[in-house]
Amino acid sequence: MAVTGSEKHIKLSLEAANEGMVLLKNEEGLLPLAKGTKVAIFGTAQFDYVRGGGGSGDVTTAYTRNIYEGFKMMEKDGRVEVFEPLSQFFKENVEKQQKKKVGNGRTVQPKVTKKMMGDAAKFADVAILTICRFSWEGADRKGEAHDGDFYLSVEEEALKDAILEKFDKVIVVLDVGGMVDSCWFKKEAKIQSVLMAWQAGIEGGQAIAQTICGISNPSGRLVDTFADSFGAYPSSAHFNDSISYVDYTEDIYVGYRYFETFTAKKKHVNYPFGFGLSYTTFETEVKEVILPESHKAGDGAEISVKVCIKNTGKLAGKEVTAIYYEAPNGKLFKPARQLAAFAKSSLLKPGKSEEITMTFKVSQMASFDDLGKVKKSCYVLEKGEYKFYVGANVQTAAPVEKIYTLKSNVIEEKLSSLVTPHKLKKRLLGDGSYEKLPTDKTPVSGQTCKIKEWECPTGATLSKDMKLVAANKLKDVEDGKITMKDFVKKLPVEVLIEMLGGQPNVGVSNTFGMGNCPAYGIPNVTTADGPAGLRITPDKEVYTTAWPIATMLACTWNTELVRKVGEAGAKEVKENKIGVWLTPAMNIHRSPLCGRNFEYYSEDPFMAGKMGAAMILGIQSQKIACSMKHFACNNKEVDRRICDSRVSERALREIYLKGFEIAVKEADPWTIMTCYNPLNGKYPSQNKELLEGILRKEWGFKGMITTDWWNSVDHPSEVKAGNDLKMAIGEPLRVKEAYDKGEVTRKEIEACVTRMLNTILKLDKKVR
Ligand code: BGC
Numbered sequence: 001m002a003v004t005g006s007e008k009h010i011k012l013s014l015e016a017a018n019e020g021m022v023l024l025k026n027e028e029g030l031l032p033l034a035k036g037t038k039v040a041i042f043g044t045a046q047f048d049y050v051r052g053g054g055g056s057g058d059v060t061t062a063y064t065r066n067i068y069e070g071f072k073m074m075e076k077d078g079r080v081e082v083f084e085p086l087s088q089f090f091k092e093n094v095e096k097q098q099k100k101k102v103g104n105g106r107t108v109q110p111k112v113t114k115k116m117m118g119d120a121a122k123f124a125d126v127a128i129l130t131i132c133r134f135s136w137e138g139a140d141r142k143g144e145a146h147d148g149d150f151y152l153s154v155e156e157e158a159l160k161d162a163i164l165e166k167f168d169k170v171i172v173v174l175d176v177g178g179m180v181d182s183c184w185f186k187k188e189a190k191i192q193s194v195l196m197a198w199q200a201g202i203e204g205g206q207a208i209a210q211t212i213c214g215i216s217n218p219s220g221r222l223v224d225t226f227a228d229s230f231g232a233y234p235s236s237a238h239f240n241d242s243i244s245y246v247d248y249t250e251d252i253y254v255g256y257r258y259f260e261t262f263t264a265k266k267k268h269v270n271y272p273f274g275f276g277l278s279y280t281t282f283e284t285e286v287k288e289v290i291l292p293e294s295h296k297a298g299d300g301a302e303i304s305v306k307v308c309i310k311n312t313g314k315l316a317g318k319e320v321t322a323i324y325y326e327a328p329n330g331k332l333f334k335p336a337r338q339l340a341a342f343a344k345s346s347l348l349k350p351g352k353s354e355e356i357t358m359t360f361k362v363s364q365m366a367s368f369d370d371l372g373k374v375k376k377s378c379y380v381l382e383k384g385e386y387k388f389y390v391g392a393n394v395q396t397a398a399p400v401e402k403i404y405t406l407k408s409n410v411i412e413e414k415l416s417s418l419v420t421p422h423k424l425k426k427r428l429l430g431d432g433s434y435e436k437l438p439t440d441k442t443p444v445s446g447q448t449c450k451i452k453e454w455e456c457p458t459g460a461t462l463s464k465d466m467k468l469v470a471a472n473k474l475k476d477v478e479d480g481k482i483t484m485k486d487f488v489k490k491l492p493v494e495v496l497i498e499m500l501g502g503q504p505n506v507g508v509s510n511t512f513g514m515g516n517c518p519a520y521g522i523p524n525v526t527t528a529d530g531p532a533g534l535r536i537t538p539d540k541e542v543y544t545t546a547w548p549i550a551t552m553l554a555c556t557w558n559t560e561l562v563r564k565v566g567e568a569g570a571k572e573v574k575e576n577k578i579g580v581w582l583t584p585a586m587n588i589h590r591s592p593l594c595g596r597n598f599e600y601y602s603e604d605p606f607m608a609g610k611m612g613a614a615m616i617l618g619i620q621s622q623k624i625a626c627s628m629k630h631f632a633c634n635n636k637e638v639d640r641r642i643c644d645s646r647v648s649e650r651a652l653r654e655i656y657l658k659g660f661e662i663a664v665k666e667a668d669p670w671t672i673m674t675c676y677n678p679l680n681g682k683y684p685s686q687n688k689e690l691l692e693g694i695l696r697k698e699w700g701f702k703g704m705i706t707t708d709w710w711n712s713v714d715h716p717s718e719v720k721a722g723n724d725l726k727m728a729i730g731e732p733l734r735v736k737e738a739y740d741k742g743e744v745t746r747k748e749i750e751a752c753v754t755r756m757l758n759t760i761l762k763l764d765k766k767v768r
Helices: 007-022 068-074 084-099 114-123 154-166 204-213 258-262 263-268 472-479 484-489 493-499 550-557 559-575 607-619 647-655 659-667 688-700 715-721 732-740 746-762
Strands: 022-026 037-042 080-082 126-132 170-175 190-198 245-246 269-271 281-292 302-311 320-326 338-344 353-361 368-369 380-381 384-392 405-407 410-414 424-428 434-436 513-517 522-529 581-583 628-631 644-646 671-674 704-705
Touching: 007 084, 007 204, 007 550, 007 559, 037 084, 037 114, 068 084, 068 671, 084 114, 114 154, 114 493, 126 154, 154 281, 170 204, 190 204, 245 522, 258 263, 258 484, 263 269, 281 384, 302 320, 320 353, 320 434, 338 353, 338 607, 368 647, 472 484, 472 746, 484 746, 513 746, 522 746, 550 559, 550 607, 559 581, 559 607, 559 746, 607 647, 607 659, 628 659, 647 659, 688 715, 704 746, 732 746
Parallel strands: 037 080, 037 126, 126 170, 170 190, 245 644, 522 581, 628 671, 671 704
Antiparallel strands: 022 190, 281 302, 302 353, 320 338, 320 384, 368 380, 380 410, 384 405, 424 434, 513 522
C-alpha cells in the first residue's frame, strides 16, 4: 500500500503537531474554548499559514490545512462559530498580496475598517490574532524593532492595538519557526491566551484549532529560552560583526545555561526552557533517588531518579519531567543548570498517576578542560557537591534532597587537543569575567576561509572511454564471494575517483546520488532532503507528508513519537526509491536569528542529541540512511561559506559537538554531512582532526561522511581528511591531478570509497 503522503502518515503528523503545541499563557482558563464560543479570527496568517521553513527544509505536499480551515472543521461540530466577514476580508487581502508575488509568510497585515471591527466585536466572544513568520536557508532573520520578524511589524502592532480596543478576551496564535518577542503579550492583560503553534506541518491549522477547542490538551514544552528582547541573548551583540568570522565569546553559556548562571540575567527571561502550560494540573513527586556509592573513571556508574506524576486536574493530559544538574564550580566554572535526562508521561486521565524512572551516567556531568586547569584535554568531574532539580521548567524545577558528593576529582576521559581556536581572543566565564585565550598567528594548514574560485563543474568523465571489465560485482561482496577490500582493490583508480563525487539524479530525486558504476554492479543510490519531510520538487507531482518542524518535534519531549516520525518519513523515502534522507539537522539554536533554526532542535545539546538519535533510529529501522547535518557550528546562514565560527574547545565539546556525539553513540548514523562554514579557521570537510580524530576515533563513528552540497572546498584535501563523498558532484579531474602528483594516495581514495560502498550495502534492496 502506498505510504507517501498517506492518511496514516498525515494522522501521525497531526498527532506530533498537537503534541508539540506550547501553551504560553492561559489566564482565567480561557482555553480550551467553551463549546459554541463565537470567534473573530484576525491576521493574514489564518490563510497565509506557514507549515514549515524554506530551502532544503521545504516539502511538496498535496495541500496544507490553514488555520481558518482548522476552525471551520471545529465549526462543523458546533465547537465554535467563526465571524465569517472578517475572515473573508483577510482571505481576499491575502489573495491580492499573493497575486503580487508576496511569498508565503510574508503578507502584510491590512488595516481593518472601524465598521468591521465593530461588527466583529458585536458578534464574537473572543478575538484570535494569528501571526506568522517565514525563514529559510541561506538567509538570517532580523532582530530590530518593528522588523516583522523577531519583533512585530508596524502593521501587526496596529492590528493588535485595534483588537485590544474592542476585545477584552484575546488569544494569540504564533505560527513561527523560532524564538520571537514575547513582551507584547506577556504584559497585556487582555491577551489571555497565547499558543506557540510553531510551523506544524501539513495539518498545522487543524492542530491549532483542535488545541484551542480542547480536542487536544497541549503538552509541548519550550526547548529554547524566550528572553525579553533580542539583545538579551548573549550571542546577539556580535552575531553580524564580520562577514568572515563570528566569535563565540559567550562560550558554553548558550540559552538557559546563560540565563540561569548569571542571576542578574534571569529577569530577562519571559518564558524559560521547559516552560509550557496544560489544561489540567499535575503533581510530580520524587519517589526515589539512587546515587552510586563510588565512581571511577569509565565505570559507567549511573544516577537514577524515580518520579510519580499525578494528574490532579479535570482533563486528560501528558506531563513532561526532567532532571537538571548543577555541578560544583571548581577550577572550571559550570553552568548553574544542565539538562541530564527527561521523559514524558502517557496520556493520564484525571486522578491517574504514573511512575517514571530517569537515568543518566555520572560521566555525563563532566566538563572538558581545554586549558589544563585540572587536567588538559580531559573530561573532568571536579570534587564537590552535585545537585539535582526535577521538573520540566528549568526555573521551577524543584531541588532534590539527595546530593551527590565527589571527594576528589575524577579524570573521566583523556582526549587530545583538537580543532583548537587560533583567533578567538576571549571567552565568558561563570563569574561574568572574560578569560583570555591563547591565540597564534600560525596559518592553519589547508584551505582557509575563502571561497574557491568557481570552476566549471566537473562530472564523471575520467572513465568515459575506458573499457571496464569486471571480474566481480558489488553483489559478490554481499554474498561473501569476495571481501570489500579485495573488491575495491580491483577497481581502476579512475572509477574510484569518480565515485568520490555525487552522481546524477534518477527518478524523483533532486539532490543527486552516489556510487553509479554499473560495470561493477554499483547502483546509483539517490539522496533527498529533510528534515520536515521527504522533499521532492513540485514538477515530479509526488506529494509527501510535511511533518512539524524539528523545533516543534523537540517541543514534544517525546522521543518515541519522534522515532515514529523518522520511521514514517523513511518509509516515504524508500517508496520513492531514494536511499539517503538528508536529516536530522542538529545544529544548536545559538541565536534566534539563524534562518535555519526551524530545522534544528534546540538551544540544548542534550535535547538535540536525544531527538536526533530518536529520528535516526526511526529512519534506519527502514534500512534507509540518515544524514546528520551540518557538522558543525553552522549556526548562521549569512556568509555561511566564509564565516569562520571561532569557538573554544570546551564550548565545542560541551555544546556544539555534543548533540552529534550523543547521536553517534546512541544511534549509529550511517552518514553525516559536514557544513559549509569554516570552524576555527578550517573547513570541517578538510579537517582530519575533526573527522578522523573526534568523529571516528573518539566517538567510534563507523559511517560515511559527505560534504554539504556544492560546497567551496578543494576536493583532494577532503579526501585526505576522510570526507568520503563530495556532493552534489565531485572534482574528479582535480583529484586525479593530485593523485598523479602523489598528493593523494590510492589508500586514502580507497578508504573513502569503501565507506561509501559499505553504506550502500546497508540499504534496503528497493533503493539500490
Ligand atoms: C543544505 C543541506 C541540504 C543540501 C541538499 C544544502 O544547501 O545546506 O542541508 O541537505 O543543500 O539540498
